[in-house]
Amino acid sequence: MRVGTGLLGALALAWRAGWHTLVGQAGLALLGSVLPVALAWLTKLALDGVARPAPFRDLLPIGLGLAAVGVGAGLVPHLERYARQDMQRRTGLLAQDRLFAAAEGFVGLARFEAPAFLDRLRLAHQAGGIAPGAVVAGALGVGRGLVTVLGFLGALFLISPWLAVAVVAAAAPALAAELALSRRWAALLWRIGPVQRRESFYQQLLTSVQAAKELRLFGVGRYLRERMATERRTANAEHRTMDRRELRYQSGLGLLAAVTSGVALLWALHAAARGSITAGDVALLVAAVAGVQAGTTGLVTEISTAHQQLLLFGHYRAVLASGPDLPTPADTSTAGTHRPAPLRVGIEFRDVWFRYSPDHPWTLRGLDLTIPYGRSVALLGRNGAGKSTVVKLLCRLYDPDRGAVLWDGVDLRDLDPAELRRRIGAVFQDFMEYDLSAADNIGLGDLDALGDESRISAAARRAGVHDTITNLPRGYQTLLSRLFPDDHAESEDGATSDETAASGGGVGVPLSGGQWQRLALARAYLRGERDLLILDEPSAGLDAEAEYDIHVGLRQFRAGRTSLLVSHRLGAVRDADLLVVLDGGRVVEQGDHATLLRADGRYAQMFQLQAQGYLTDSPHSVGVR
Protein backbone atom coordinates (compact mmCIF):
# COMPACT_ATOMS: atom_id res chain seq x y z
CA MET A 1 0.00 0.00 0.00
CA ARG A 2 2.78 2.42 0.99
CA VAL A 3 4.72 1.41 -2.12
CA GLY A 4 1.56 2.03 -4.15
CA THR A 5 0.97 5.50 -2.71
CA GLY A 6 4.66 6.34 -3.07
CA LEU A 7 4.57 5.29 -6.71
CA LEU A 8 1.42 7.27 -7.32
CA GLY A 9 3.01 10.26 -5.57
CA ALA A 10 6.07 10.06 -7.83
CA LEU A 11 3.92 9.68 -10.95
CA ALA A 12 1.75 12.63 -9.92
CA LEU A 13 4.87 14.74 -9.38
CA ALA A 14 6.26 13.71 -12.78
CA TRP A 15 2.92 14.46 -14.45
CA ARG A 16 2.85 17.89 -12.83
CA ALA A 17 6.47 18.55 -13.77
CA GLY A 18 5.89 17.76 -17.48
CA TRP A 19 3.13 15.44 -18.61
CA HIS A 20 4.26 15.52 -22.23
CA THR A 21 7.73 14.24 -21.30
CA LEU A 22 6.15 11.53 -19.17
CA VAL A 23 3.86 10.41 -22.00
CA GLY A 24 6.78 10.45 -24.47
CA GLN A 25 8.93 8.47 -22.04
CA ALA A 26 6.16 5.87 -21.57
CA GLY A 27 5.61 5.55 -25.34
CA LEU A 28 9.33 5.01 -25.94
CA ALA A 29 9.47 2.44 -23.13
CA LEU A 30 6.63 0.49 -24.74
CA LEU A 31 8.30 0.63 -28.15
CA GLY A 32 11.61 -0.45 -26.64
CA SER A 33 9.94 -3.39 -24.92
CA VAL A 34 8.47 -4.98 -28.08
CA LEU A 35 11.52 -4.52 -30.30
CA PRO A 36 13.61 -7.49 -29.00
CA VAL A 37 10.62 -9.85 -29.19
CA ALA A 38 9.80 -8.66 -32.70
CA LEU A 39 13.44 -9.16 -33.70
CA ALA A 40 13.43 -12.77 -32.42
CA TRP A 41 10.15 -13.65 -34.15
CA LEU A 42 11.19 -12.07 -37.45
CA THR A 43 14.55 -13.90 -37.29
CA LYS A 44 12.71 -17.21 -36.75
CA LEU A 45 10.39 -16.49 -39.68
CA ALA A 46 13.33 -15.53 -41.91
CA LEU A 47 15.29 -18.70 -41.01
CA ASP A 48 12.27 -20.96 -41.52
CA GLY A 49 11.55 -19.21 -44.85
CA VAL A 50 15.13 -19.69 -46.06
CA ALA A 51 15.14 -23.35 -44.97
CA ARG A 52 11.81 -24.13 -46.79
CA PRO A 53 12.95 -22.38 -49.18
CA ALA A 54 10.39 -19.59 -49.81
CA PRO A 55 10.42 -17.13 -52.80
CA PHE A 56 12.06 -13.74 -52.21
CA ARG A 57 8.78 -11.80 -52.42
CA ASP A 58 7.59 -13.80 -49.35
CA LEU A 59 10.82 -12.99 -47.52
CA LEU A 60 10.82 -9.29 -48.47
CA PRO A 61 8.29 -8.11 -45.83
CA ILE A 62 10.20 -10.06 -43.18
CA GLY A 63 13.44 -8.42 -44.29
CA LEU A 64 11.86 -4.95 -44.23
CA GLY A 65 10.44 -5.69 -40.79
CA LEU A 66 13.91 -6.72 -39.56
CA ALA A 67 15.39 -3.51 -41.01
CA ALA A 68 12.71 -1.39 -39.29
CA VAL A 69 13.32 -3.15 -35.98
CA GLY A 70 17.05 -2.49 -36.42
CA VAL A 71 16.42 1.23 -36.95
CA GLY A 72 14.15 1.29 -33.89
CA ALA A 73 16.74 -0.59 -31.80
CA GLY A 74 19.36 1.99 -32.83
CA LEU A 75 17.26 5.07 -32.06
CA VAL A 76 14.91 4.24 -29.20
CA PRO A 77 17.54 3.87 -26.41
CA HIS A 78 18.96 7.33 -27.16
CA LEU A 79 15.54 8.97 -27.30
CA GLU A 80 14.54 7.18 -24.12
CA ARG A 81 17.67 8.34 -22.32
CA TYR A 82 17.01 11.92 -23.36
CA ALA A 83 13.38 11.73 -22.18
CA ARG A 84 14.46 10.14 -18.88
CA GLN A 85 17.04 12.83 -18.16
CA ASP A 86 14.63 15.59 -19.05
CA MET A 87 12.08 14.04 -16.72
CA GLN A 88 14.72 13.78 -13.96
CA ARG A 89 15.52 17.47 -14.28
CA ARG A 90 11.89 18.58 -14.30
CA THR A 91 10.77 16.42 -11.37
CA GLY A 92 13.96 17.25 -9.46
CA LEU A 93 13.28 20.97 -9.77
CA LEU A 94 9.64 20.66 -8.73
CA ALA A 95 10.43 18.27 -5.87
CA GLN A 96 13.17 20.57 -4.56
CA ASP A 97 10.88 23.57 -4.72
CA ARG A 98 8.16 21.73 -2.78
CA LEU A 99 10.62 20.47 -0.20
CA PHE A 100 12.07 23.90 0.48
CA ALA A 101 8.59 25.43 0.55
CA ALA A 102 7.67 22.85 3.19
CA ALA A 103 10.79 23.65 5.23
CA GLU A 104 10.08 27.37 4.89
CA GLY A 105 6.59 26.67 6.24
CA PHE A 106 7.95 25.46 9.59
CA VAL A 107 7.06 28.29 11.91
CA GLY A 108 9.59 27.58 14.63
CA LEU A 109 13.16 26.41 15.06
CA ALA A 110 12.73 23.14 16.96
CA ARG A 111 12.70 20.92 13.86
CA PHE A 112 15.97 22.41 12.64
CA GLU A 113 17.52 21.46 15.96
CA ALA A 114 16.26 17.85 16.09
CA PRO A 115 19.00 15.50 14.74
CA ALA A 116 16.52 12.84 13.53
CA PHE A 117 14.56 15.43 11.61
CA LEU A 118 17.75 16.90 10.16
CA ASP A 119 18.74 13.44 8.89
CA ARG A 120 15.33 13.03 7.32
CA LEU A 121 15.62 16.47 5.73
CA ARG A 122 19.05 15.63 4.31
CA LEU A 123 17.81 12.33 2.86
CA ALA A 124 14.69 14.05 1.57
CA HIS A 125 16.88 16.64 -0.12
CA GLN A 126 19.08 13.97 -1.70
CA ALA A 127 16.03 11.95 -2.70
CA GLY A 128 14.04 14.95 -3.93
CA GLY A 129 16.59 15.66 -6.64
CA ILE A 130 16.61 12.20 -8.18
CA ALA A 131 14.18 9.81 -6.48
CA PRO A 132 10.88 10.82 -8.11
CA GLY A 133 12.41 10.73 -11.60
CA ALA A 134 14.18 7.46 -10.80
CA VAL A 135 10.95 5.93 -9.46
CA VAL A 136 9.09 6.90 -12.62
CA ALA A 137 11.93 5.66 -14.85
CA GLY A 138 12.02 2.48 -12.75
CA ALA A 139 8.26 1.97 -13.05
CA LEU A 140 8.43 2.44 -16.82
CA GLY A 141 11.49 0.18 -16.95
CA VAL A 142 9.57 -2.48 -15.03
CA GLY A 143 6.66 -2.16 -17.47
CA ARG A 144 9.04 -2.41 -20.42
CA GLY A 145 10.85 -5.40 -18.89
CA LEU A 146 7.55 -7.15 -18.20
CA VAL A 147 6.33 -6.73 -21.78
CA THR A 148 9.65 -8.07 -23.14
CA VAL A 149 9.80 -10.98 -20.71
CA LEU A 150 6.15 -11.92 -21.30
CA GLY A 151 6.69 -11.74 -25.07
CA PHE A 152 9.70 -14.09 -24.89
CA LEU A 153 7.92 -16.34 -22.41
CA GLY A 154 5.01 -16.61 -24.85
CA ALA A 155 7.47 -17.66 -27.56
CA LEU A 156 9.12 -20.17 -25.22
CA PHE A 157 5.75 -21.50 -24.17
CA LEU A 158 4.84 -22.22 -27.78
CA ILE A 159 8.03 -24.23 -28.27
CA SER A 160 8.18 -25.92 -24.86
CA PRO A 161 5.80 -25.08 -21.97
CA TRP A 162 7.93 -26.80 -19.29
CA LEU A 163 10.98 -24.79 -20.37
CA ALA A 164 9.00 -21.57 -19.91
CA VAL A 165 8.04 -22.66 -16.39
CA ALA A 166 11.65 -23.62 -15.56
CA VAL A 167 12.98 -20.23 -16.67
CA VAL A 168 10.37 -18.38 -14.60
CA ALA A 169 11.15 -20.56 -11.57
CA ALA A 170 14.84 -19.70 -11.90
CA ALA A 171 14.07 -15.95 -12.06
CA ALA A 172 11.64 -15.70 -9.13
CA PRO A 173 14.26 -16.02 -6.31
CA ALA A 174 16.33 -13.26 -7.91
CA LEU A 175 13.38 -10.92 -7.71
CA ALA A 176 12.66 -11.73 -4.06
CA ALA A 177 16.34 -11.37 -3.14
CA GLU A 178 16.69 -7.98 -4.84
CA LEU A 179 13.63 -6.62 -3.07
CA ALA A 180 15.01 -7.72 0.29
CA LEU A 181 18.38 -6.18 -0.57
CA SER A 182 16.90 -2.84 -1.58
CA ARG A 183 15.02 -2.65 1.70
CA ARG A 184 18.30 -3.27 3.52
CA TRP A 185 20.02 -0.55 1.46
CA ALA A 186 17.42 2.03 2.45
CA ALA A 187 17.70 0.99 6.12
CA LEU A 188 21.49 1.30 5.88
CA LEU A 189 21.29 4.83 4.51
CA TRP A 190 19.05 5.80 7.41
CA ARG A 191 21.30 4.05 9.95
CA ILE A 192 24.50 5.74 8.81
CA GLY A 193 22.83 9.17 8.67
CA PRO A 194 24.44 10.42 11.93
CA VAL A 195 27.85 9.08 10.80
CA GLN A 196 27.60 10.97 7.52
CA ARG A 197 26.41 14.09 9.34
CA ARG A 198 29.49 13.98 11.59
CA GLU A 199 31.78 13.36 8.63
CA SER A 200 30.37 16.33 6.78
CA PHE A 201 30.78 18.44 9.95
CA TYR A 202 34.53 17.63 9.97
CA GLN A 203 34.74 18.27 6.22
CA GLN A 204 33.24 21.71 6.64
CA LEU A 205 35.42 22.44 9.64
CA LEU A 206 38.59 21.50 7.80
CA THR A 207 37.74 23.69 4.82
CA SER A 208 36.05 26.66 6.47
CA VAL A 209 37.84 29.95 6.63
CA GLN A 210 36.42 30.67 10.11
CA ALA A 211 37.93 27.51 11.55
CA ALA A 212 41.22 27.77 9.65
CA LYS A 213 42.82 30.18 12.17
CA GLU A 214 42.20 28.09 15.27
CA LEU A 215 42.96 24.79 13.55
CA ARG A 216 46.35 26.09 12.52
CA LEU A 217 47.12 27.78 15.79
CA PHE A 218 46.18 24.76 17.90
CA GLY A 219 47.61 22.31 15.37
CA VAL A 220 44.50 20.13 15.50
CA GLY A 221 43.98 19.66 11.74
CA ARG A 222 45.46 16.17 11.69
CA TYR A 223 43.52 15.11 14.76
CA LEU A 224 40.22 16.24 13.21
CA ARG A 225 41.16 14.66 9.88
CA GLU A 226 41.63 11.35 11.66
CA ARG A 227 38.20 11.70 13.28
CA MET A 228 36.73 12.42 9.86
CA ALA A 229 38.42 9.31 8.45
CA THR A 230 37.06 7.24 11.35
CA GLU A 231 33.53 8.29 10.45
CA ARG A 232 34.16 7.40 6.81
CA ARG A 233 35.62 4.01 7.83
CA THR A 234 32.49 3.27 9.86
CA ALA A 235 30.26 4.09 6.87
CA ASN A 236 32.55 2.11 4.53
CA ALA A 237 32.38 -0.96 6.78
CA GLU A 238 28.58 -0.88 6.65
CA HIS A 239 28.66 -0.50 2.87
CA ARG A 240 31.16 -3.32 2.50
CA THR A 241 28.96 -5.70 4.51
CA MET A 242 26.05 -4.88 2.23
CA ASP A 243 28.16 -5.26 -0.92
CA ARG A 244 29.28 -8.72 0.20
CA ARG A 245 25.76 -9.79 0.96
CA GLU A 246 24.72 -8.56 -2.49
CA LEU A 247 27.63 -10.40 -4.10
CA ARG A 248 26.63 -13.67 -2.44
CA TYR A 249 23.01 -13.41 -3.49
CA GLN A 250 23.68 -12.27 -7.00
CA SER A 251 26.39 -14.79 -7.90
CA GLY A 252 24.30 -17.69 -6.57
CA LEU A 253 21.28 -16.57 -8.53
CA GLY A 254 23.36 -15.87 -11.65
CA LEU A 255 24.68 -19.43 -11.48
CA LEU A 256 21.15 -20.81 -11.27
CA ALA A 257 20.13 -18.81 -14.36
CA ALA A 258 23.21 -19.99 -16.31
CA VAL A 259 22.49 -23.65 -15.51
CA THR A 260 18.86 -23.20 -16.62
CA SER A 261 19.85 -21.70 -19.95
CA GLY A 262 22.51 -24.41 -20.53
CA VAL A 263 19.92 -27.15 -19.95
CA ALA A 264 17.45 -25.39 -22.27
CA LEU A 265 20.07 -25.17 -25.01
CA LEU A 266 20.99 -28.85 -24.76
CA TRP A 267 17.32 -29.80 -24.92
CA ALA A 268 16.79 -27.60 -28.00
CA LEU A 269 19.76 -29.16 -29.86
CA HIS A 270 18.54 -32.62 -28.92
CA ALA A 271 14.99 -31.87 -30.14
CA ALA A 272 16.28 -30.31 -33.41
CA ALA A 273 18.49 -33.37 -34.06
CA ARG A 274 15.40 -35.56 -33.72
CA GLY A 275 13.59 -33.21 -36.11
CA SER A 276 10.83 -32.26 -33.65
CA ILE A 277 11.62 -28.52 -33.91
CA THR A 278 12.91 -26.38 -36.80
CA ALA A 279 16.14 -24.37 -37.09
CA GLY A 280 14.03 -21.21 -36.73
CA ASP A 281 12.60 -22.64 -33.51
CA VAL A 282 16.12 -23.20 -32.17
CA ALA A 283 17.07 -19.60 -33.01
CA LEU A 284 13.88 -18.32 -31.38
CA LEU A 285 14.44 -20.51 -28.32
CA VAL A 286 18.02 -19.36 -27.87
CA ALA A 287 16.90 -15.72 -28.24
CA ALA A 288 13.92 -16.28 -25.91
CA VAL A 289 15.95 -17.93 -23.11
CA ALA A 290 18.57 -15.21 -23.34
CA GLY A 291 15.84 -12.57 -23.64
CA VAL A 292 13.92 -13.83 -20.60
CA GLN A 293 17.11 -14.01 -18.55
CA ALA A 294 18.37 -10.61 -19.61
CA GLY A 295 14.86 -9.21 -19.24
CA THR A 296 14.46 -10.69 -15.77
CA THR A 297 17.85 -9.40 -14.67
CA GLY A 298 16.93 -5.96 -16.04
CA LEU A 299 13.53 -6.23 -14.41
CA VAL A 300 15.05 -7.18 -11.08
CA THR A 301 17.52 -4.30 -11.26
CA GLU A 302 14.78 -1.85 -12.24
CA ILE A 303 12.52 -3.09 -9.45
CA SER A 304 15.22 -2.94 -6.82
CA THR A 305 16.43 0.51 -7.92
CA ALA A 306 12.89 1.84 -8.08
CA HIS A 307 12.16 0.24 -4.72
CA GLN A 308 15.24 1.80 -3.14
CA GLN A 309 14.39 5.19 -4.58
CA LEU A 310 10.82 4.74 -3.43
CA LEU A 311 11.99 4.12 0.12
CA LEU A 312 14.17 7.24 -0.07
CA PHE A 313 11.29 9.13 -1.60
CA GLY A 314 9.42 8.12 1.58
CA HIS A 315 11.63 10.57 3.54
CA TYR A 316 10.74 13.31 1.09
CA ARG A 317 7.05 12.54 1.44
CA ALA A 318 7.40 12.37 5.21
CA VAL A 319 8.90 15.87 5.35
CA LEU A 320 6.17 17.21 3.11
CA ALA A 321 3.51 15.52 5.20
CA SER A 322 5.04 16.50 8.55
CA GLY A 323 2.55 19.32 8.99
CA PRO A 324 2.99 22.47 11.05
CA ASP A 325 5.59 22.33 13.80
CA LEU A 326 3.76 24.93 15.87
CA PRO A 327 -0.01 25.33 15.86
CA THR A 328 -1.20 28.18 13.67
CA PRO A 329 -4.67 29.73 13.58
CA ALA A 330 -6.88 27.57 11.38
CA ASP A 331 -7.89 30.22 8.89
CA THR A 332 -5.64 33.18 8.53
CA SER A 333 -7.69 34.67 5.72
CA THR A 334 -11.01 35.30 7.45
CA ALA A 335 -11.43 39.05 7.66
CA GLY A 336 -7.94 39.46 9.08
CA THR A 337 -9.00 38.09 12.48
CA HIS A 338 -5.56 36.56 12.99
CA ARG A 339 -3.62 39.59 11.88
CA PRO A 340 -2.03 41.39 14.78
CA ALA A 341 -3.33 44.96 14.99
CA PRO A 342 -0.71 47.72 15.36
CA LEU A 343 0.65 47.58 18.89
CA ARG A 344 -1.19 49.97 21.19
CA VAL A 345 -0.83 48.68 24.74
CA GLY A 346 2.19 46.43 24.90
CA ILE A 347 3.55 42.92 24.98
CA GLU A 348 3.22 40.78 28.04
CA PHE A 349 4.91 37.55 29.08
CA ARG A 350 2.46 36.03 31.54
CA ASP A 351 3.82 33.29 33.79
CA VAL A 352 5.88 31.85 30.93
CA TRP A 353 7.59 28.50 31.46
CA PHE A 354 9.83 27.24 28.69
CA ARG A 355 12.42 24.54 28.02
CA TYR A 356 13.94 23.65 24.65
CA SER A 357 12.77 20.05 24.91
CA PRO A 358 11.56 17.73 27.65
CA ASP A 359 15.20 16.57 27.99
CA HIS A 360 16.45 20.10 28.68
CA PRO A 361 16.19 21.98 31.98
CA TRP A 362 13.71 24.83 32.31
CA THR A 363 15.13 28.02 30.80
CA LEU A 364 12.24 30.27 31.83
CA ARG A 365 10.40 29.55 35.07
CA GLY A 366 7.29 31.62 35.44
CA LEU A 367 8.52 34.75 33.67
CA ASP A 368 6.30 37.82 34.04
CA LEU A 369 7.42 40.73 31.92
CA THR A 370 5.70 43.65 30.21
CA ILE A 371 7.13 45.66 27.33
CA PRO A 372 4.89 48.75 27.31
CA TYR A 373 3.98 50.39 24.02
CA GLY A 374 6.28 53.23 23.04
CA ARG A 375 8.87 52.39 25.68
CA SER A 376 12.37 51.02 25.53
CA VAL A 377 13.05 47.99 27.69
CA ALA A 378 16.53 46.64 28.37
CA LEU A 379 16.94 43.00 29.30
CA LEU A 380 19.93 42.24 31.50
CA GLY A 381 21.37 39.21 33.19
CA ARG A 382 24.34 36.90 33.27
CA ASN A 383 25.25 34.44 30.46
CA GLY A 384 22.61 31.78 30.04
CA ALA A 385 19.99 33.73 32.02
CA GLY A 386 17.52 33.32 29.13
CA LYS A 387 17.61 36.76 27.45
CA SER A 388 17.93 35.47 23.88
CA THR A 389 15.29 32.86 24.68
CA VAL A 390 12.87 35.67 25.54
CA VAL A 391 13.68 37.27 22.18
CA LYS A 392 13.00 34.00 20.35
CA LEU A 393 9.68 33.49 22.12
CA LEU A 394 8.74 37.04 21.24
CA CYS A 395 9.30 36.29 17.55
CA ARG A 396 7.39 33.05 18.04
CA LEU A 397 10.27 30.82 17.06
CA TYR A 398 9.13 28.62 19.96
CA ASP A 399 5.96 28.44 22.03
CA PRO A 400 5.91 28.56 25.84
CA ASP A 401 5.28 25.22 27.56
CA ARG A 402 3.09 27.02 30.04
CA GLY A 403 1.78 30.58 30.24
CA ALA A 404 1.45 32.89 27.27
CA VAL A 405 3.03 35.75 25.36
CA LEU A 406 0.38 38.37 24.63
CA TRP A 407 0.36 41.06 21.91
CA ASP A 408 -2.06 43.73 23.16
CA GLY A 409 -3.73 40.96 25.16
CA VAL A 410 -3.91 38.45 22.25
CA ASP A 411 -1.97 35.20 22.61
CA LEU A 412 0.77 34.99 19.92
CA ARG A 413 -0.51 31.47 19.16
CA ASP A 414 -3.75 33.05 17.92
CA LEU A 415 -1.93 35.28 15.45
CA ASP A 416 -0.63 34.49 12.00
CA PRO A 417 3.15 34.14 12.58
CA ALA A 418 4.08 35.72 9.25
CA GLU A 419 1.90 38.75 10.01
CA LEU A 420 3.33 38.98 13.50
CA ARG A 421 6.88 38.97 12.17
CA ARG A 422 5.97 41.64 9.66
CA ARG A 423 5.48 43.94 12.66
CA ILE A 424 8.91 43.23 14.14
CA GLY A 425 12.43 44.35 13.29
CA ALA A 426 15.30 42.49 14.92
CA VAL A 427 19.04 41.99 15.14
CA PHE A 428 19.85 38.60 16.63
CA GLN A 429 22.95 37.92 18.65
CA ASP A 430 24.02 35.38 15.99
CA PHE A 431 23.03 37.58 13.06
CA MET A 432 23.60 36.46 9.48
CA GLU A 433 26.38 37.50 7.16
CA TYR A 434 24.98 36.97 3.67
CA ASP A 435 27.39 36.28 0.81
CA LEU A 436 25.57 38.90 -1.24
CA SER A 437 26.13 42.53 -2.19
CA ALA A 438 26.17 45.22 0.52
CA ALA A 439 22.85 46.55 -0.80
CA ASP A 440 21.28 43.08 -0.67
CA ASN A 441 22.63 42.51 2.84
CA ILE A 442 20.67 45.53 4.02
CA GLY A 443 17.73 45.17 1.61
CA LEU A 444 16.88 41.67 2.82
CA GLY A 445 15.54 43.40 5.94
CA ASP A 446 12.59 44.60 3.87
CA LEU A 447 12.13 43.24 0.36
CA ASP A 448 10.09 46.33 -0.58
CA ALA A 449 13.23 48.39 -0.10
CA LEU A 450 15.55 46.07 -2.00
CA GLY A 451 15.84 48.36 -5.02
CA ASP A 452 15.33 51.59 -3.08
CA GLU A 453 18.81 53.10 -2.83
CA SER A 454 17.76 56.05 -0.70
CA ARG A 455 16.12 53.86 1.97
CA ILE A 456 19.07 51.50 2.00
CA SER A 457 21.65 54.23 2.32
CA ALA A 458 19.58 55.98 5.03
CA ALA A 459 19.57 52.75 7.06
CA ALA A 460 23.31 52.33 6.45
CA ARG A 461 23.99 55.93 7.55
CA ARG A 462 22.02 55.39 10.75
CA ALA A 463 24.01 52.23 11.48
CA GLY A 464 27.26 54.10 10.75
CA VAL A 465 28.31 51.85 7.88
CA HIS A 466 27.55 54.09 4.88
CA ASP A 467 31.11 55.42 4.55
CA THR A 468 32.58 51.92 4.81
CA ILE A 469 30.32 50.75 1.99
CA THR A 470 30.96 53.70 -0.32
CA ASN A 471 34.70 53.07 0.04
CA LEU A 472 34.31 49.49 -1.21
CA PRO A 473 35.38 48.87 -4.84
CA ARG A 474 31.83 48.81 -6.18
CA GLY A 475 30.09 50.67 -3.39
CA TYR A 476 26.73 49.21 -2.44
CA GLN A 477 27.01 46.66 -5.26
CA THR A 478 30.22 45.15 -3.87
CA LEU A 479 29.87 41.47 -3.20
CA LEU A 480 30.60 40.83 0.47
CA SER A 481 31.87 37.33 0.09
CA ARG A 482 34.87 35.12 -0.20
CA LEU A 483 32.71 32.32 -1.55
CA PHE A 484 31.76 33.78 -4.89
CA PRO A 485 34.33 35.61 -6.97
CA ASP A 486 32.92 38.91 -8.18
CA ASP A 487 34.10 38.23 -11.69
CA HIS A 488 33.66 34.83 -13.30
CA ALA A 489 35.41 35.82 -16.50
CA GLU A 490 38.90 34.63 -17.25
CA SER A 491 41.58 37.20 -16.66
CA GLU A 492 43.55 38.50 -19.59
CA ASP A 493 46.44 36.07 -19.12
CA GLY A 494 43.94 33.22 -19.33
CA ALA A 495 43.90 32.37 -15.62
CA THR A 496 40.63 30.84 -14.50
CA SER A 497 38.58 32.54 -11.80
CA ASP A 498 39.93 30.01 -9.26
CA GLU A 499 43.48 31.02 -10.03
CA THR A 500 42.52 34.68 -10.03
CA ALA A 501 40.82 34.23 -6.67
CA ALA A 502 43.81 32.40 -5.24
CA SER A 503 46.02 35.30 -6.22
CA GLY A 504 43.66 37.72 -4.51
CA GLY A 505 42.14 39.38 -7.58
CA GLY A 506 38.48 39.56 -8.56
CA VAL A 507 37.14 38.23 -5.24
CA GLY A 508 34.31 39.66 -3.16
CA VAL A 509 35.26 41.80 -0.20
CA PRO A 510 34.64 40.42 3.28
CA LEU A 511 34.03 42.89 6.13
CA SER A 512 35.35 42.99 9.68
CA GLY A 513 33.23 41.63 12.53
CA GLY A 514 32.12 45.07 13.70
CA GLN A 515 31.32 46.17 10.15
CA TRP A 516 29.15 43.11 9.65
CA GLN A 517 27.40 43.95 12.88
CA ARG A 518 26.63 47.46 11.68
CA LEU A 519 25.28 45.98 8.47
CA ALA A 520 22.95 43.73 10.48
CA LEU A 521 21.86 46.80 12.41
CA ALA A 522 21.16 48.63 9.14
CA ARG A 523 19.03 45.66 8.10
CA ALA A 524 16.98 46.08 11.26
CA TYR A 525 16.76 49.85 10.80
CA LEU A 526 15.19 49.23 7.42
CA ARG A 527 12.32 47.75 9.39
CA GLY A 528 12.52 50.61 11.86
CA GLU A 529 8.97 51.78 11.30
CA ARG A 530 7.67 48.43 12.53
CA ASP A 531 5.85 48.15 15.83
CA LEU A 532 8.63 46.49 17.76
CA LEU A 533 12.40 46.71 17.42
CA ILE A 534 14.46 43.96 19.06
CA LEU A 535 18.20 44.32 19.38
CA ASP A 536 20.05 41.40 20.93
CA GLU A 537 23.59 42.56 21.71
CA PRO A 538 23.72 45.08 18.86
CA SER A 539 27.10 46.50 19.81
CA ALA A 540 29.05 43.54 21.19
CA GLY A 541 31.61 43.61 18.37
CA LEU A 542 32.00 47.37 18.08
CA ASP A 543 34.90 49.55 19.16
CA ALA A 544 34.25 52.02 21.97
CA GLU A 545 33.75 55.04 19.72
CA ALA A 546 31.49 53.13 17.36
CA GLU A 547 29.51 51.77 20.25
CA TYR A 548 28.97 55.27 21.59
CA ASP A 549 27.85 56.51 18.16
CA ILE A 550 25.55 53.58 17.68
CA HIS A 551 23.93 54.03 21.05
CA VAL A 552 23.39 57.74 20.55
CA GLY A 553 21.79 56.91 17.20
CA LEU A 554 19.76 54.15 18.76
CA ARG A 555 18.54 56.38 21.57
CA GLN A 556 17.23 58.95 19.09
CA PHE A 557 15.76 56.29 16.89
CA ARG A 558 14.14 54.40 19.74
CA ALA A 559 12.54 57.44 21.31
CA GLY A 560 8.79 56.91 21.36
CA ARG A 561 9.13 53.46 19.79
CA THR A 562 8.63 50.11 21.43
CA SER A 563 11.93 48.33 21.71
CA LEU A 564 13.62 45.52 23.52
CA LEU A 565 17.36 45.76 23.91
CA VAL A 566 19.57 42.97 25.25
CA SER A 567 23.03 43.99 26.34
CA HIS A 568 25.79 43.28 28.80
CA ARG A 569 27.09 46.84 28.49
CA LEU A 570 25.15 48.54 31.21
CA GLY A 571 26.46 51.99 30.36
CA ALA A 572 24.84 51.65 26.96
CA VAL A 573 21.39 50.72 28.23
CA ARG A 574 21.16 52.75 31.44
CA ASP A 575 18.83 55.29 29.89
CA ALA A 576 16.25 52.71 28.75
CA ASP A 577 12.76 53.42 30.15
CA LEU A 578 12.72 50.09 31.92
CA LEU A 579 15.64 47.89 32.95
CA VAL A 580 14.75 44.26 33.62
CA VAL A 581 17.16 41.84 35.28
CA LEU A 582 16.65 38.12 34.60
CA ASP A 583 17.98 35.36 36.80
CA GLY A 584 16.99 31.72 37.22
CA GLY A 585 14.47 32.06 34.41
CA ARG A 586 12.43 34.85 35.93
CA VAL A 587 12.54 38.60 36.53
CA VAL A 588 14.38 39.44 39.74
CA GLU A 589 14.46 43.22 39.45
CA GLN A 590 13.00 45.95 37.29
CA GLY A 591 12.79 49.74 37.20
CA ASP A 592 14.68 52.66 35.74
CA HIS A 593 18.38 53.21 36.30
CA ALA A 594 18.01 55.54 39.28
CA THR A 595 15.43 53.35 41.01
CA LEU A 596 17.52 50.22 40.60
CA LEU A 597 20.67 51.94 41.85
CA ARG A 598 18.78 53.10 44.94
CA ALA A 599 17.46 49.57 45.48
CA ASP A 600 21.11 48.49 45.68
CA GLY A 601 20.34 45.03 44.34
CA ARG A 602 21.69 42.90 41.47
CA TYR A 603 21.66 45.72 38.90
CA ALA A 604 23.44 48.14 41.24
CA GLN A 605 26.13 45.51 41.90
CA MET A 606 26.63 44.78 38.17
CA PHE A 607 26.67 48.47 37.28
CA GLN A 608 29.18 49.39 39.96
CA LEU A 609 31.40 46.47 39.00
CA GLN A 610 31.51 47.58 35.38
CA ALA A 611 31.97 51.25 36.30
CA GLN A 612 34.86 50.41 38.64
CA GLY A 613 36.46 48.32 35.93
CA TYR A 614 36.77 51.47 33.83
CA LEU A 615 37.84 53.81 36.63
CA THR A 616 40.24 51.96 38.92
CA ASP A 617 43.77 50.81 38.23
CA SER A 618 44.33 47.07 38.01
CA PRO A 619 46.08 45.43 41.00
CA HIS A 620 49.06 44.75 38.72
CA SER A 621 49.51 48.36 37.74
CA VAL A 622 49.25 49.36 41.42
CA GLY A 623 51.99 46.86 42.22
CA VAL A 624 54.23 48.15 39.46
CA ARG A 625 53.95 51.67 40.71
Ligand SMILES: Nc1ncnc2c1ncn2[C@@H]1O[C@H](COP(=O)(O)OP(=O)(O)OP(=O)(O)O)[C@@H](O)[C@H]1O
Ligand atom coordinates in the same frame (compact mmCIF):
# COMPACT_ATOMS: atom_id res chain seq x y z
N1 LIG B 1 18.56 25.84 20.94
C1 LIG B 1 18.78 25.51 22.21
N2 LIG B 1 18.60 24.23 22.62
C2 LIG B 1 18.82 23.89 23.91
N3 LIG B 1 19.20 24.76 24.86
C3 LIG B 1 19.39 26.04 24.50
C4 LIG B 1 19.19 26.48 23.17
N4 LIG B 1 19.45 27.81 23.12
C5 LIG B 1 19.80 28.17 24.38
N5 LIG B 1 19.75 27.11 25.21
C6 LIG B 1 20.03 27.12 26.64
O1 LIG B 1 19.12 28.01 27.26
C7 LIG B 1 19.76 28.77 28.26
C8 LIG B 1 19.51 30.26 28.02
O2 LIG B 1 20.17 30.62 26.84
P1 LIG B 1 20.05 32.09 26.23
O3 LIG B 1 20.78 32.09 24.94
O4 LIG B 1 18.65 32.52 26.23
O5 LIG B 1 20.86 32.93 27.33
P2 LIG B 1 21.31 34.46 27.29
O6 LIG B 1 20.82 35.06 28.56
O7 LIG B 1 20.92 35.11 26.04
O8 LIG B 1 22.89 34.25 27.37
P3 LIG B 1 24.09 35.17 26.81
O9 LIG B 1 24.19 36.37 27.71
O10 LIG B 1 25.28 34.29 26.96
O11 LIG B 1 23.77 35.50 25.41
C9 LIG B 1 21.22 28.39 28.24
O12 LIG B 1 21.44 27.47 29.30
C10 LIG B 1 21.42 27.68 26.93
O13 LIG B 1 22.33 26.63 27.03
